[in-house]
Amino acid sequence: xxxxxxxxxxxxxxxxxxxxxxxxxxxxxxxxxxxxxxxxxxxxxxxxxxxxxxxxxxxxxxxxxxxxxxxxxxxxxxxxxxxxxxxxxxxxxxxxxxxxxxxxxxxxxxxxxxxxxxxxxxxxxxxxxxxxxxxxxxxxxxxxxxxxxxxxxxxxxxxxxxxxxxxxxxxxxxxxxxxxxxxxxxxxxxxxxxxxxxxxxxxxxxxxxxxxxxxxxxxxxxxxxxxx
Amino acid sequence: xxxxxxxxxxxxxxxxxxxxxxxxxxxxxxxxxxxxxxxxxxxxxxxxxxxxxxxxxxxxxxxxxxxxxxxxxxxxxxxxxxxxxxxxxxxxxxxxxxxxxxxxxxxxxxxxxxxxxxxxxxxxxxxxxxxxxxxxxxxxxxxxxxxxxxxxxxxxxxxxxxxxxxxxxxxxxxxxxxxxxxxxxxxxxxxxxxxxxxxxxxxxxxxxxxxxxxxxxxxxxxxxxxxxxxxxxxxxxxxxxxxxxxx
Amino acid sequence: xxxxxxxxxxxxxxxxxxxxxxxxxxxxxxxxxxxxxxxxxxxxxxxxxxxxxxxxxxxxxxxxxxxxxxxxxxxxxxxxxxxxxxxxxxxxxxxxxxxxxxxxxxxxxxxxxxxxxxxxxxxxxxxxxxxxxxxxxxxxxxxxxxxxxxxxxxxxxxxxxxxxxxxxxxxxxxxxxxxxxxxxxxxxxxxxxxxxxxxxxxxxxxxxxxxxxxxxxxxxxxxxxxxxx
Numbered sequence: 001x002x003x004x005x006x007x008x009x010x011x012x013x014x015x016x017x018x019x020x021x022x023x024x025x026x027x028x029x030x031x032x033x034x035x036x037x038x039x040x041x042x043x044x045x046x047x048x049x050x051x052x053x054x055x056x057x058x059x060x061x062x063x064x065x066x067x068x069x070x071x072x073x074x075x076x077x078x079x080x081x082x083x084x085x086x087x088x089x090x091x092x093x094x095x096x097x098x099x100x101x102x103x104x105x106x107x108x109x110x111x112x113x114x115x116x117x118x119x120x121x122x123x124x125x126x127x128x129x130x131x132x133x134x135x136x137x138x139x140x141x142x143x144x145x146x147x148x149x150x151x152x153x154x155x156x157x158x159x160x161x162x163x164x165x166x167x168x169x170x171x172x173x174x175x176x177x178x179x180x181x182x183x184x185x186x187x188x189x190x191x192x193x194x195x196x197x198x199x200x201x202x203x204x205x206x207x208x209x210x211x212x213x214x215x216x217x218x219x220x221x222x223x224x225x226x227x228x
Numbered sequence: 229x230x231x232x233x234x235x236x237x238x239x240x241x242x243x244x245x246x247x248x249x250x251x252x253x254x255x256x257x258x259x260x261x262x263x264x265x266x267x268x269x270x271x272x273x274x275x276x277x278x279x280x281x282x283x284x285x286x287x288x289x290x291x292x293x294x295x296x297x298x299x300x301x302x303x304x305x306x307x308x309x310x311x312x313x314x315x316x317x318x319x320x321x322x323x324x325x326x327x328x329x330x331x332x333x334x335x336x337x338x339x340x341x342x343x344x345x346x347x348x349x350x351x352x353x354x355x356x357x358x359x360x361x362x363x364x365x366x367x368x369x370x371x372x373x374x375x376x377x378x379x380x381x382x383x384x385x386x387x388x389x390x391x392x393x394x395x396x397x398x399x400x401x402x403x404x405x406x407x408x409x410x411x412x413x414x415x416x417x418x419x420x421x422x423x424x425x426x427x428x429x430x431x432x433x434x435x436x437x438x439x440x441x442x443x444x445x446x447x448x449x450x451x452x453x454x455x456x457x458x459x460x461x462x463x464x465x466x467x468x469x470x471x472x473x474x475x
Numbered sequence: 476x477x478x479x480x481x482x483x484x485x486x487x488x489x490x491x492x493x494x495x496x497x498x499x500x501x502x503x504x505x506x507x508x509x510x511x512x513x514x515x516x517x518x519x520x521x522x523x524x525x526x527x528x529x530x531x532x533x534x535x536x537x538x539x540x541x542x543x544x545x546x547x548x549x550x551x552x553x554x555x556x557x558x559x560x561x562x563x564x565x566x567x568x569x570x571x572x573x574x575x576x577x578x579x580x581x582x583x584x585x586x587x588x589x590x591x592x593x594x595x596x597x598x599x600x601x602x603x604x605x606x607x608x609x610x611x612x613x614x615x616x617x618x619x620x621x622x623x624x625x626x627x628x629x630x631x632x633x634x635x636x637x638x639x640x641x642x643x644x645x646x647x648x649x650x651x652x653x654x655x656x657x658x659x660x661x662x663x664x665x666x667x668x669x670x671x672x673x674x675x676x677x678x679x680x681x682x683x684x685x686x687x688x689x690x691x692x693x694x695x696x697x698x699x700x701x702x703x704x
Contacts, residue, residue, distance in 0.1 A: 017365030018446060018467055055565055055704045057297075079479065079568030089559035091492065093499040098492075105488030106567040108480030130499070150567075294700055351651035354644065361638035367704065371634055374697045375648070378630065381693055382652060389655040389682060393662060 004067050006031045006154055006183035007052065013060030014047055014207075021047050022207045025061070029200055031153075034184040036198035036215070038191050040227050043204040045187045046085075049156050052185060053083045066154060079107055082152035084160050084176070088143035092132035096123055096142045099131060100149060107150035117145035121171050136163040144172050155184045161193070191223045234437060237430045244423030248416065256416045265329035270416055272322035274424040275315050276341060280383055282312030282428055283352065287380020290373035302369040303466045305376050307435045309355055311428060316349050337394070344390040351379050360464035369466055443468045479568040482576070489577030490584075496554055497585075503550045504588050507543040511593040514539045515600045526603030529669040533661045536597055536668075540620070541650070541657055543593070547585045548628040549645040551578060552636035561637075565702060575698045579629040586621045602668065609667040612675035616663045619683040623656040626691040633701040652690075659683040 007029035014022040022044045029035050037045045050056045052065055054074040063070045068077045090099045100114035118124045121141040131139060140163045147155070160176055161169050174180060178197050188194035195201065201218050203211030203226045211222055252270050286308035293301035323342045328334050337343055358375055362368040446467075497503055518535045519525070527535060555561055564574055594617070598606040606613070628649060635644040659679045666673035 018443070018450070050704065053566060055562065057703075075568070078566060081566065083562070083566055085562070087559040087562070089563040091496060091554065091558050091560070093496050093554075094492065098495060102488050102492045103563060103567075105480060105484055106564065106569045108484070108568070146563075294697075347651050347654055351648075354647045357640065358634075358638065358644055358648070361640045361644060363639075364704075367637070370700050370703065371638070374630075374634060374700055377697060378652070378690075378693055381689065385686065385689060386655055389658055389686070392682065393658050 004031060005029060005064070006033070006066055007035070007185070008064040009061070010063075011061035012051070012058050012063050014044070014051060014056065015059045020207055022051075022204075025202075025204075025209055027200065027202060027209075027212060029183065029185075031183050032181060033199040034178060034186065034197055035200045035202060036194035037185065037187045037202050037204065038194060038223060038226055039204035039210070042206070044207040045204055046158060047207075048204070049083075049085070049158055049185065049187055052154075053081055053156050054078055055083075077154075079150055080152055081154045081156060082147040082150070083156045083158075084143060084147040085156075085158045088131075088139050089146060090131045090139065090142060093130055095128045095130055096134075096145070097127045099142065100145060103146050103149050109150045113149055113151070114145065117148055117175075118142075120175060121145060121168075137165055137168050140164055141168055141172065144175060148175055153182060155180070155182050157184060158187045159189060160186065191220075195223070234430070234433050237426065237433060241423065241426040241430045244419065244426050248420045248423045251416045251419065256412055257410070265326070268322055268326050268329070270420045271424075272319060272326055273417070274421040275322065276319045276345065277421060278424045278428050279312045279315040279319055279345075280348070280387075281425075282308055282315065283348065283383050284380050286312065287377045287383075290376035290380070293369065293373045294377075299366075299369060299466065300468060302373060303439060303468050304436065305373060306359075306466050307432055307439070309352060309376060311431050311435065313349070313352055313355070315424075315428065316345065316352070319345055320349065340387070340391040340394040343394065344387045347386055347390070348379075348383055351382065355379075356464045359466075360462070363462055365466065372466075439465075440468050479570070482570045482573045485569040485573040486576045486580070489573065490580060493577065493581040497581075500554075502553075503547050503585050506550075507546050507585065507589045508592050510546055511539050511543045511589065512596050512600075514542065515593075515597055519601060524601075527601050528603040530661075530665050532602055532604075532668040533665040535601060536594075536664065537620075537657050537661045539597075540590070540593070541624075541653055543589055544586060544624045544628060544653070545646045545649055547582060547589075548624075548632045548649055549635075549642055551582055551628065551632040553641075556636045561702060562704075565704075571699045571702055572695065574702065575629060575694060578632070579625045579694070582628050582632075583621055583625040586624060590617055590621075604668060604670045604672065608672055609664075612667045613664055615675070615680060616660050616667075616683070619680060619687060620656050620660045623683060623687040623690065624653060626687060626694045627652050627656075630690070630694040630698060630701075633698060655686055656683065659686065 005028050007027065009028075010026050012022060012025040013020065025048065027035070037048060039045055047056065051058055051063065051070070054065070054070060054077060057071040066077050066080055068074070070077075090096075091102075094102070096118065097114065100118070103109070104111070104114055115124070118127050121144060123138060123141050123145070126134065126138065131142065134142070144160075155176055157176060160172070164172065176182075176184070178184075186194055186198065195215055195218060198215040201211065201213055201215050201223075202209060203223065205226055210226055211218070248270070252267050256267065256270070286305045289301050289305035289308060293299075293305060320342075323339070323345070324334050327336045327339065327342065335342070355372065355375060359368050359372050362371055515535070518539070522531070522535075524531070555564075564571075594613070595606075631645060631649040631652065635641045635648060638644055659682045663676055663679035663683070667675055
């Protein structure tokens, strides 16, 4: 029995006014696999991520996430996707627990889950302090909790290890790393690190795919070429 | 594509306006009380009616934009509102001249049409600043459409409410338009209204054609010179993008 | 995997979040209240009157409330925009309308809280007649005005917040839209605040109710479009 592809893109296009932000992006990502998206600034990596998160609509081509066609069936996949972007999406005046309680209500997530996650990232002792008093690394850890609160099947990660020291990185690894078993898309500025944990690699340059290979078949020279 | 019937329209408009002017000055009778000044009403009232209809049309086009997600509708809506704004300024100016002539003041609060027009213009004057303040073209278009619909609904309601609240001190001259006009005046009035409406439509088509041509030119430049050849300028005006429709 | 939450749960969670943020930052209610009282003092000096009745009283009361409301409208979505509340909401399976309800109810709550202080302040500082008799009628007018401000304010707040000139556009967009509310409210309360007091003209209440209804429907229909990226 063939596994359902988690992501299916065919000639996906996204415009920005008269400009093209993304074009001719096609790929298939099986469930449980990891896609690394690489490329210089402005290549369209974040745009792609936001499209997969159903926050942006495709302007052309076909886009299927978790088997559902976007944007028409976006409602069916919301709540099954976890996004960890540049913004932690946490209210600074509220504590970690209060933020997670709010997000849990938004997602209909079960009661004990927030506490479990706080323990997993070792933030339970500082869970009642306002987020604005936490260091960036701690905020990132709480953001990881937020992204996983609803137990998503698909994880969209934009430089997830930014602001995390090695110890914290180890804490979140079982949650958002390869061992979590979830389908993942990672946008990264660290090609070597991303390559190590990816199954499929997509390189974008000015919105167009310049490289698309299975991770083990990728030539490091080709990756370096993307950034020139 | 928008230029096809433009010449015919322009000619008809010119003919209509010329005929109207001729009739106004040489055929329509002078009003008993106001004399010659009353003739300004032949331009003021049609301008007002066409402006309000133009704003509402902009709102309807905005509804189409939100429903179909086709950027073309947003451009149509923008142009409609744009032109109506210009006509609206004309309404305020001619209305002011009328007020001065009829009651000796450049502005009167007793004329509900003028007052509600002022409010409507104050509202629509924020349309372009609103657009300019949003850089992302798709979001700009969507926000503009939401505004156009809200404002379009506001126009008739506001008119009614202001009217209800205005003390009837002076006779509402602008009120007795189609109702009690004697024969000749009616003819001239309807001709004037038709001509101004034609003028609006002609200007609308003209601006649409102009935008279309410029967008095509930019698209060509991009094709020939690469995407960066035409830098994205921050703009309040939407453009008909190369690929035409939305998804 | 969790299913879509019930709208009521989401609205309550939203209100709880709003209340917490407001109580910890005091960004809206104290500013609106202080502004109103200061404006009453300004009017005293500007109009050079010790006490107002009838039309003047009505006018000062409503214009001040309107400007205070605009302050509240401006702040309504700022925390969400700056701290990523929109994205968080859009990523969830929660019904978009819940955000509209939550924010409109929050704005309504702010307005009521402000009025609890400022209406008595107005009576104390500027009103030339006793407010006791006028109160029931005045409360009705306040209620309807607040509903209108809540509906229009939430829509305009969402529209203006993700623009570059949000502090300018908020007032510029909401004031014209709220003028009919001022017209109706002022007309309705003038007889109440006159000496001798007269009855509340029901027709203006009806007009306000209709206006509120129309724009509430508009807000419901259009709000979703403002949330998307």
